[in-house]
Amino acid sequence: MSDDSRPSPAQIPVAAVIPAAGRGVRLGPGAPKALRTLNGTPMLIHAVRALAASRHVSLVIVVAPPDGAAEVKSLLDAHALPDRTDFLVVPGGDSRQESVRLGLDALPPEYGVVLVHDAARPLVPVDTVDAVIEAVRDGAPAVVPALPLADTVKEVEPAAVPGEPEPVVATPDRSRLRAVQTPQGFDRETLVRAHATVTEDVTDDAGMVERLGPRVVTVSGHEEAFKVTRPLDLVLAEAVLARRRLNDGF
Numbered sequence: 001m002s003d004d005s006r007p008s009p010a011q012i013p014v015a016a017v018i019p020a021a022g023r024g025v026r027l028g029p030g031a032p033k034a035l036r037t038l039n040g041t042p043m044l045i046h047a048v049r050a051l052a053a054s055r056h057v058s059l060v061i062v063v064a065p066p067d068g069a070a071e072v073k074s075l076l077d078a079h080a081l082p083d084r085t086d087f088l089v090v091p092g093g094d095s096r097q098e099s100v101r102l103g104l105d106a107l108p109p110e111y112g113v114v115l116v117h118d119a120a121r122p123l124v125p126v127d128t129v130d131a132v133i134e135a136v137r138d139g140a141p142a143v144v145p146a147l148p149l150a151d152t153v154k155e156v157e158p159a160a161v162p163g164e165p166e167p168v169v170a171t172p173d174r175s176r177l178r179a180v181q182t183p184q185g186f187d188r189e190t191l192v193r194a195h196a197t198v199t200e201d202v203t204d205d206a207g208m209v210e211r212l213g214p215r216v217v218t219v220s221g222h223e224e225a226f227k228v229t230r231p232l233d234l235v236l237a238e239a240v241l242a243r244r245r246l247n248d249g250f
Contacts, residue, residue, distance in 0.1 A: 009137040015059040015111040016051045016183060017103035020044050020119040021066065021092030034119035035075070036234070039241045043228060044072070045079045046122030051115065051183065052085040053126040056133045060085060061106055062119075063092040063099040100205060101195045107188070113137060114191050116205045117183035123240050124183065124225035131219045132185035141190040141214040144206045145221035146178035153177060180204065181221040190214055 020034035034044040044062065051057050064072035073089040081087065090106045092099035100116055107114065113136050115129070128145050135143040152174060156166040184206050194208035202208050206216050228237055 009139075012112040012137060013058055013110050014054075014056045014113040014115065014133055015061065015107055016057050016115040016117055017061045017063065017100055017107075018044070018047055018051070018117050018119050019063045019092060019096050019099040019103065020047075020072065021063055021068075021096075021099045036228075038122060038228075038234070038237050041079070042075060043122040043237075044119045045075065045081075047117060047119045047124075048076065048081065048087070050122065050124045050126065051117055051129055052082045054129045054133065055084075056130065057115070058085060059088065059108070059111065061088045061090060061103045063103045064089050066091045066093065095201070097195070097201065097208075104188075104192055104195060112188050114186050114188050115183035116186070116191075118227060120228045121182050121225050122228065123237060124181070125222050128181075128220075128222045128225055129183055132183055135217060135219050136185040136187060140185075140217045141187045142206050142209040142216040143185040144180045144204075144216065144218050145182070145184075145225065146180045146218040147221040147223065149174050149177050149179055178218055179221075180206065180218070181225045181227075 035042045037043070038046055048060055048062065051060055062072055062076065069089050069091045076087050076089065088106060090102055093102055104114065113133060115132065117124070132143045132145055153172050154168045155170040155172060157169055159166045184204065186205065186209065190209055191205060194205065194212055198208040198211045210216055224240055226233065226236070228234060
């Protein structure tokens with residue numbers, strides 16, 4: 001007998017966790033990466049607005065630097081954000097993995113779909129966010145937006161001394177490789193179990209789910225969802241914002 005009280009996939013509430021506790025050393029000294037400004041607005045605010053632009057996202061949890069939660073809360077309060085989306089700030093940990101887990105710990109029980117998004121990807125289009133959510137609601141336990149690689153990739157033997165030539169050991173088939181982005185989307189139970197089970201350090205949350213065995217699928221990513229990690233990326237992000245302002249008429 002079916003349980004009519006269970007929500008349909010389209011009714012499962014969606015929350016997003018944005019780990020923003022990193023220092024962003026590759027951008028040089030100064031404010032944490034997430035608080036660097038683009039067009040006068042912190043990257044974190046751009047990232048929060050990008051997720052809140054989806055009508056499916058009703059809660060955004062920002063994981064702040066351990067000693068910076070009050071500052072981040074003030075920052076969110078000072079910028080116009082959608083009224084239909086709730087926001088919560090929690091202190092983060094020493095690693096990205098720990099910060100995401102702390103964000104998950106703060107999730108109210110009704111949220112069955114969770115997005116994890118890099119604050120350093122401030123310009124992800126709403127269509128990409130919605131595509132990830134739709135795939136999770138359709139039954140995929142883990143979803144990542146991804147792009148085909150434009151460059152040939154070489155596998156090398158790392159040099160013993162940084163800067164020295166590195167021998168090439170293989171050339172992977174580029175047609176089978178993808179560059180992954182965020183937000184990554186998950187069935188909540190799957191992601192919580194991954195964080196409780198996988199203890200070794202990984203570079204993304206989908207990698208943790210892969211270790212457990214559930215299927216991870218990709219959807220089409222977007223070239224504007226690039227990660228801002230170097231000074232040149234800031235220049236590119238400013239150019240994207242300028243083009244958007246021109247196209248939107250303001």
